[in-house]
Amino acid sequence: MERLTPRVRIVWLVLAVVRAAILGGLLIGGAIALSRIEIADAAPVPLVPSAAGLAVVLAIVRIAIAWRRYGVWRFELRDDDLYIRRGVFTRTKTVVPFVRVQHVDSRRSPLERTVGLATVVVYTAGSRSSDVAIPGLTPARAEALQESLRRLAIESEGEDAV
Numbered sequence: 001m002e003r004l005t006p007r008v009r010i011v012w013l014v015l016a017v018v019r020a021a022i023l024g025g026l027l028i029g030g031a032i033a034l035s036r037i038e039i040a041d042a043a044p045v046p047l048v049p050s051a052a053g054l055a056v057v058l059a060i061v062r063i064a065i066a067w068r069r070y071g072v073w074r075f076e077l078r079d080d081d082l083y084i085r086r087g088v089f090t091r092t093k094t095v096v097p098f099v100r101v102q103h104v105d106s107r108r109s110p111l112e113r114t115v116g117l118a119t120v121v122v123y124t125a126g127s128r129s130s131d132v133a134i135p136g137l138t139p140a141r142a143e144a145l146q147e148s149l150r151r152l153a154i155e156s157e158g159e160d161a162v
Helices: 008-036 047-072 110-115 139-155
Strands: 074-077 081-086 092-097 101-107 118-124 131-137
Touching (some): 008 131, 101 139, 118 139
Antiparallel strands (some): 074 081, 118 131
16 A cells, blocks of 8 residues: 655644644633633633643644554555545545546645645545545656546446446
């Protein structure tokens, strides 16, 4: 099975830090607001430090999950399908038969472009989870994977997906 490029950890870590900062700002801001209004006679003194501590713990957890995510993410082009295995807490195994592939895109967010990565998105027939993304690829690997998936989808036309 193929692993993602290790640089994807940078993308995931930056996103984890930004999301943790936003959540932490909301928690601390809410705690400050609650401590300033006079709903009760005296606001609990440790409210703001507790909110800050919770924000730090959540940030550490988000960063640890982002780091561990790389270790479990794998994908493989098999004879008749694309197989993806991922998930830190809930392990997910996705099998996409080539006959179900509608089209394949590649995308590069500004953060991905900064670290030289791309994501391949495979759109499938069906309504539930009708697309799967493979992040953390070099642009050359993303282009090659996109072309391979396109070719395999064309070759499997007319076959039964089940």
